[in-house]
Amino acid sequence: GAGVSQSPRYKVAKRGQDVALRCDPISGHVSLFWYQQALGQGPEFLTYFQNEAQLDKSGLPSDRFFAERPEGSVSTLKIQRTQQEDSAVYLCASSWDRNQPQHFGDGTRLSIL
Amino acid sequence: SQQGEEDPQALSIQEGENATMNCSYKTSINNLQWYRQNSGRGLVHLILIRSNEREKHSGRLRVTLDTSKKSSSLLITASRAADTASYFCATDAKYYGNNRLAFGKGNQVVVIP
Numbered sequence: 001g002a003g004v005s006q007s008p009r010y011k012v013a014k015r016g017q018d019v020a021l022r023c024d025p026i027s028g029h030v031s032l033f034w035y036q037q038a039l040g041q042g043p044e045f046l047t048y049f050q051n052e053a054q055l056d057k058s059g060l061p062s063d064r065f066f067a068e069r070p071e072g073s074v075s076t077l078k079i080q081r082t083q084q085e086d087s088a089v090y091l092c093a094s095s096w097d098r099n100q101p102q103h104f105g106d107g108t109r110l111s112i113l
Numbered sequence: 114s115q116q117g118e119e120d121p122q123a124l125s126i127q128e129g130e131n132a133t134m135n136c137s138y139k140t141s142i143n144n145l146q147w148y149r150q151n152s153g154r155g156l157v158h159l160i161l162i163r164s165n166e167r168e169k170h171s172g173r174l175r176v177t178l179d180t181s182k183k184s185s186s187l188l189i190t191a192s193r194a195a196d197t198a199s200y201f202c203a204t205d206a207k208y209y210g211n212n213r214l215a216f217g218k219g220n221q222v223v224v225i226p
Contacts, residue, residue, distance in 0.1 A: 004155070033213060042201050042216030043156070056211050091155060099212065101146060104155035 002026065004105035006092050012111045013082050021077045021108045025094030032075050033102060034067055035091040043091055049075060079110075087112045125223045132189040134220045136202035137182075143205045145178055146214065147187050150199045159187075159200075194226045 005024040013019050025032050030051055035043035036059075045059040051072040060067070064082075069075040079086055089109050093102035126132050138145070144163045148156040162169045162178045162185070169176045175188040189196055199221050203214040 031212065035214075035216075040218075042203075042219050043214075045213045045215070048211050048213055050211075056209065056213060059213075093156075095212070099143070101158040101161055102212075102214065103158065104148075106153075106155040 004092055004094055004103050006090075006105035006108050008108060009106065010109050010111075012113060014113050015083060017082055018078065018080045019082055019110065021079075021090050021110070023075045023077070023092030023094075023105060025073065025075070025092070026096075026103055027073075029094035029096055029103070030072075031095045031097070031102075032069060033093045033095075034075070034077050035093065036061075037089040037091055037107070039088075046077070046090075082110075082112045084112045086110060122218060123221045123223075125225065126192055128192060128194055128224055128226050130192055132192050132196070132222055132224075134187045134200055134202075134222075136185045136187070136217055138185075138202075138204045138215075139183060140204070141207045142180075143207055143212075145176075145185050146203045146205070147174075147176060147185075148201045148203060148216075150201065150219070152198075156201065189222075192222075192224045194224050196222060197224045198222060 007022045032049040034046040037043040047067045048056040049069040052069050064080045066078045089107040091107045093104045095102045146161045147159045150156045160171045160176050162176050173190045178185045199219040201216050201219045203216045205212050
């Protein structure tokens with residue numbers, strides 16, 4: 001498909017486990033964003049990549065959160081030693097250029113037990 | 114923290130009626146965008162209005178922007194049952210310089226057939 005693809009769609013993990021969430025952006029999109037969306041709330045910015053460079057990670061809530069985009073396409077968001085408050089939907093978005101609309105994937109719903 | 118705040122947060126209307134949502138923000142912006150989110154899905158971009166624009170139309174959508182009041186409105190005319198969704202405004206603040214979006218809490222719109 002031509003859209004942003006995220007996997008898995010659902011992830012259940014026990015508290016303390018590590019998880020990895022994958023994002024396949026639209027081919028050729030330079031900018032990639034990760035957002036966290038709590039139930040009933042709007043998305044909140046986590047981090048931004050321009051190609052492979054992580055230019056803004058100021059939204060990451062703690063040092064347990066780590067994101068990478070090594071070849072400037074696929075990105076992975078990793079959460080170490082998960083806690084219950086990490087339960088949320090994690091959304092990935094990509095855009096062609098800095099001043100273009102962002103295209104969102106359907107997200108990964110993460111539940112920490 | 115989220116910058117945009119929509120008002121009202123829940124709206125129930127009959128099919129064929131118009132729906133209006135408002136959004137306020139706090140900082141200088143490059144642009145303001147409106148997104149739609151169906152339950153369990155990602156966000157779909159609806160319309161982008163730049164800071165030097167006052168009004169924009171796209172199909173049944175009309176967006177206004179008042180930078181002096183730091184507010185925007187989204188009007189959906191002749192609503193359809195398929196318009197049932199959550200609607201978010203998002204601002205691209207000049208402060209960050211990387212097009213990260215700050216979302217409001219969203220409006221839940223229900224269109225009754």
